[in-house]
Amino acid sequence: MNNEYDNEKFFNEYAKMARSQNGLEAAGEWHQLRPLFPKLDGKKVLDLGCGYGWHCKFAVEQGAKQVLGIDLSKKMITEAQKRNADECIQYQVAGIEDYNYPPNTWDCVVSNLALHYVENLDEIFKKIYQTLKADGIFLFNIEHPVFTAGVGQDWIYKTDGTPKYWPVDNYFLSGQRNTHFLGCDVVKYHHTLTQILMGLLNNQFDIAVVEEAQPPKEMMDIPGMTDELRRPMMLLVKAIAKKKR
């Protein structure tokens, strides 16, 4: 599996983003994601595609007793160990597709902005269901299907360089999208809304919350931020692994 986050140029550009420099408070979705976390006191939390480990550290601050952050990128894991180390957190280089998902182990599985790098979501949902304890929570934020559908995943621009509209194309053709992000070619995967939500229901999850991220009022002065109200970029879902006890 190829991961652009291990590419020096991409990694350095990612490091310049506000969310990389200032953590969760600088992430436009955090004001909506944070309230969706269950109580984590004494719980075991798995973070898929943990990046710098912000959510792992947050889980420990909320009282989680054991946290595992996995990420395909060695560079991201090294950064997580530097920035968000804690004796309750273990970081591991592993693909979301390759982790062994031990049965009935985790109270909460979280994944922020990593699942659009996964081709076969259904297979991962199945594994996450198995690895969660009864009534365990699966909380994720994935790039929104309206955002991922278009071929280039970018605005169509006016002659003055400002965004004219966001193209949605080939919506029902799910699968690979070759995008240009942070000056690099990045492969992502488009999944339709039905594939995401029915994928959960078909894998025995109950869906508790669905939200589309909008930037908070305090961020509206940041240049370009008002354009975030023109199309949804992120889909937040909280699901419950219903099992017979």
Ligand SMILES: C[S@@+](CC[C@H](N)C(=O)[O-])C[C@H]1O[C@@H](n2cnc3c(N)ncnc32)[C@H](O)[C@@H]1O
């Ligand atoms: C946008 S970053 C988000 C990082 C972190 N979850 C956060 O919100 O700060 C996406 C992360 O997913 C990781 N990633 C991409 N594909 C992956 C895969 N197949 N398995 C595990 N991690 C993956 C990348 O290396 C990167 O760290």
